[in-house]
Amino acid sequence: MWRTLYITLYLSFYCISADSVLRSGTCQLQGRFKLNGMYQDGDFILGGLFHVHFFTVFPELSFKTEPEPPYCEKFNMEIFQQAQTMAFAVNEINNNPNLLPNVTLGYHLYDNCVRLGIAFRAAISLASGTEESFSSLNCTGPPPVIGIVGDPSSTPSIAISNVLGLFRVPIVSHYATCSCLSDRKKYPSFFRTIPSDAFQVRAMVQILRHFGWTWVGLVYSDDDYGIYAAQLFQQEMQLFGYCVAFSEKLPPDNNHRDIQRITRVIYASTARVVVVFPSASFLLPLMEEVVLQNMTGKQWIASEAWSTSPVYHTPSFLPFLGGTLGIAIRHGEIEGLHDFLLRLRPSNDPRNNMLRIFWENMFRCSFGNEGNVIDGEQVKKVCTGQEDLSTTNTPYTDVSGLRAAYNVYKAVYALAHALHDLMQCKESRGPFSGNRCADIINLKPWQLVHYLQKVNFTTGFGDQVSFDKNGDALPIYDVLNWQPSSDGSIRTYTVGVVNKGPATEMVLTLDEDAIYWNFETKKHPRSVCSESCHPGTRQARRKGLPVCCFDCLPCGEGEISNTTDAIECTVCPDEFWSNPDKDQCVPKAVEFLSYEEPLGISLTTASLLGTCICALVMVVFAHHRNTPIVRANNSELSFLLLLSLKMCFLCVLLFIGQPQLWTCQLRHAVFGISFVLCISSILVKTMVVIAVFKSSRPEGKGAMKWFGAAQQRCTVLVLTALQVVICAVWLSTASPTPHKNNQYIRSKMVYECAIGSVAGFSMLLGYIGLLAAVSFMLAFLARNLPDNFNEAKFITFSMLIFCAVWIAFVPAYVSSPGKYAVAVEIFAILASSFGLLVSIFAPKCYIILLHPERNTKNAIMGRETQNK
Numbered sequence: 001m002w003r004t005l006y007i008t009l010y011l012s013f014y015c016i017s018a019d020s021v022l023r024s025g026t027c028q029l030q031g032r033f034k035l036n037g038m039y040q041d042g043d044f045i046l047g048g049l050f051h052v053h054f055f056t057v058f059p060e061l062s063f064k065t066e067p068e069p070p071y072c073e074k075f076n077m078e079i080f081q082q083a084q085t086m087a088f089a090v091n092e093i094n095n096n097p098n099l100l101p102n103v104t105l106g107y108h109l110y111d112n113c114v115r116l117g118i119a120f121r122a123a124i125s126l127a128s129g130t131e132e133s134f135s136s137l138n139c140t141g142p143p144p145v146i147g148i149v150g151d152p153s154s155t156p157s158i159a160i161s162n163v164l165g166l167f168r169v170p171i172v173s174h175y176a177t178c179s180c181l182s183d184r185k186k187y188p189s190f191f192r193t194i195p196s197d198a199f200q201v202r203a204m205v206q207i208l209r210h211f212g213w214t215w216v217g218l219v220y221s222d223d224d225y226g227i228y229a230a231q232l233f234q235q236e237m238q239l240f241g242y243c244v245a246f247s248e249k250l251p252p253d254n255n256h257r258d259i260q261r262i263t264r265v266i267y268a269s270t271a272r273v274v275v276v277f278p279s280a281s282f283l284l285p286l287m288e289e290v291v292l293q294n295m296t297g298k299q300w301i302a303s304e305a306w307s308t309s310p311v312y313h314t315p316s317f318l319p320f321l322g323g324t325l326g327i328a329i330r331h332g333e334i335e336g337l338h339d340f341l342l343r344l345r346p347s348n349d350p351r352n353n354m355l356r357i358f359w360e361n362m363f364r365c366s367f368g369n370e371g372n373v374i375d376g377e378q379v380k381k382v383c384t385g386q387e388d389l390s391t392t393n394t395p396y397t398d399v400s401g402l403r404a405a406y407n408v409y410k411a412v413y414a415l416a417h418a419l420h421d422l423m424q425c426k427e428s429r430g431p432f433s434g435n436r437c438a439d440i441i442n443l444k445p446w447q448l449v450h451y452l453q454k455v456n457f458t459t460g461f462g463d464q465v466s467f468d469k470n471g472d473a474l475p476i477y478d479v480l481n482w483q484p485s486s487d488g489s490i491r492t493y494t495v496g497v498v499n500k501g502p503a504t505e506m507v508l509t510l511d512e513d514a515i516y517w518n519f520e521t522k523k524h525p526r527s528v529c530s531e532s533c534h535p536g537t538r539q540a541r542r543k544g545l546p547v548c549c550f551d552c553l554p555c556g557e558g559e560i561s562n563t564t565d566a567i568e569c570t571v572c573p574d575e576f577w578s579n580p581d582k583d584q585c586v587p588k589a590v591e592f593l594s595y596e597e598p599l600g601i602s603l604t605t606a607s608l609l610g611t612c613i614c615a616l617v618m619v620v621f622a623h624h625r626n627t628p629i630v631r632a633n634n635s636e637l638s639f640l641l642l643l644s645l646k647m648c649f650l651c652v653l654l655f656i657g658q659p660q661l662w663t664c665q666l667r668h669a670v671f672g673i674s675f676v677l678c679i680s681s682i683l684v685k686t687m688v689v690i691a692v693f694k695s696s697r698p699e700g701k702g703a704m705k706w707f708g709a710a711q712q713r714c715t716v717l718v719l720t721a722l723q724v725v726i727c728a729v730w731l732s733t734a735s736p737t738p739h740k741n742n743q744y745i746r747s748k749m750v751y752e753c754a755i756g757s758v759a760g761f762s763m764l765l766g767y768i769g770l771l772a773a774v775s776f777m778l779a780f781l782a783r784n785l786p787d788n789f790n791e792a793k794f795i796t797f798s799m800l801i802f803c804a805v806w807i808a809f810v811p812a813y814v815s816s817p818g819k820y821a822v823a824v825e826i827f828a829i830l831a832s833s834f835g836l837l838v839s840i841f842a843p844k845c846y847i848i849l850l851h852p853e854r855n856t857k858n859a860i861m862g863r864e865t866q867n868k
Contacts (some may be wrong), residue, residue, distance in 0.1 A: 034785025168446030302326030323518030542787030730760030798839030
């Protein structure tokens, strides 16, 4: 709004002026602003804008008389040094025979008093000239100024560039950093020898990243510099996942209530780091309030606007601002400047009234009457103009760390080199239409802009000066640290450097050992909303708070996080599981029924015990093979049954231990064939019992001739051969293989044998079940035969146990996870095998070993007679 108002007023002013010019034929200066300045004549004039005073006081408006012009207060010695640096650079160029020979540069400098209105008036005065009138209406000759060094603030630079940019007047600022000024469409003739805020913000965020400060406060001035810098800062913080705890805008009118409120916000915040982007005049009231409130324990991060300002280096600020880290523009050295500054003398020329103001403030004297007031203090001393500057010790004479002044020096030389290149143009080789060169007598500002864009030179200090396509300087910063000096004041030390790396990344180099920390621990503070989440945990954001405020939750089972502050936990691959700390995926524990564990040992023992019992029974039967109870019902079948039971017991060993391809293929095949051999032997035994019973009756005397020993062996062989065929087909088409299964227990890898073909396994079990069912039915039908054939009762009982075990096996097997499914299968094999062994052979062994008197043919026949 300010800019629009000024532009409207001045355009209206010029329209009225244009009308008067057309009538009179002469241009008349319509008014003169009361401005503090310095002047030196020359062939070409360079303009300069500096905020030599901190504050502007506006008189009260009575609306009855013409208001008095505003006046400035609080003289700034450091800024006046910058203005004198421009004068020094102009004189140095004039004395240089290799740069602009036969041309004398002059300058016209104004004080803007850190006010947009005064800065705009000064710029218009520079652009329109100081002549009272001129009659050359065809605008021949050089412009009043060929370029302007300044303004140092962003807001005035924006306003001035909006107007003077229409005429392509070159403006080279030494301190305006707003990133908005890089817009070439809006500001086509604006250049600067200081990097843009876009680079400064990235440099400051690099410092925050280096120390892990993710939770910081932000304070900025209510102007273009502060607002744009704050926006860029918040965007850059979000880019790295960092957070701004609070964002406060400094009041432009220095309202005390607002200053107190901001101080309370800073004090109450948990953020221990405060980043400040102020214009110089905005910050001082806040820092004075910080001192009044005795607010310590904060780490201040200073932007280049105040990181080198001596105003804050007094002993009163040391307890509060000591240890401040700041970004500062690159310092340089200017040979001969110190002597030039000491040779300065006041002038009686009204155009050089700034010299008189400086002299009065430096020596606390007055050129007028005694009793004049300077910065609120009444002085009685009269200035002679012969005072010795060498006896003073102020920022004006301190050239040990030239930063802004060095930028002024480079800006003057950039304009001089551009003018020099313009004057070196060869006719018919020029850059303008028709290969023409610029006419030095009728120089146009836009022609100098063309050469200024291509300027490239090296200063005496060794720094390269050039501009990118947006008119910005090469980004490089010093990192400063505010440390206590011997006299109790603050002294700045360079502790690092930030420059541009690959792409847009800023590279920070820091000497941490040289940094002074203003804390009891003498170490850098921590400034985080939440402590970092260690590996093995993840962040869980707190509702309604910034992303930096979170809780740390442990990763779930099978998930890990191996970085600090992980957003999410990573699921481990299928064959891996999280370790106890949840920070690494380790191979899953492979689980199988092992010989070393108690369950495996128990089952192995039971298997070997059953095998030994079978072997013992075989020995007993072999020893008593000629006794009636062994020979009854085909002793060959009894031995075959014992052999098959032994195989059943031994096949259990194939189910224990780490699955191998050959064990997976053999375990079910041996199991199926062994049980079919066993059941077919029992089936044939049952059929023999029935055949013998029938042959004992008159009507069935020929039954046994059709079911003799050969037929019995053949029946067992054929029934077993069918199972062998089933197993062969199964193994050849879809053989069981070792398989790591993680479906049962997610944290473990169960090593098991995949059956390969469900149909093949089902046929194997189905065939066993079919033979068992037939054997059970036949034995059940023969259970009431006479006592001398009561083996059918034992077979019935054994088959009842067998069927019950395997019927119970199915649901137990399906519901058992991992190795326990194998254990259930082994238990079913052992239980059914022991059931058959005990039910069929225990009664016979009982008679053979304990009642041998009943192991006779007569006893058996006697029992038969008795029964009859």
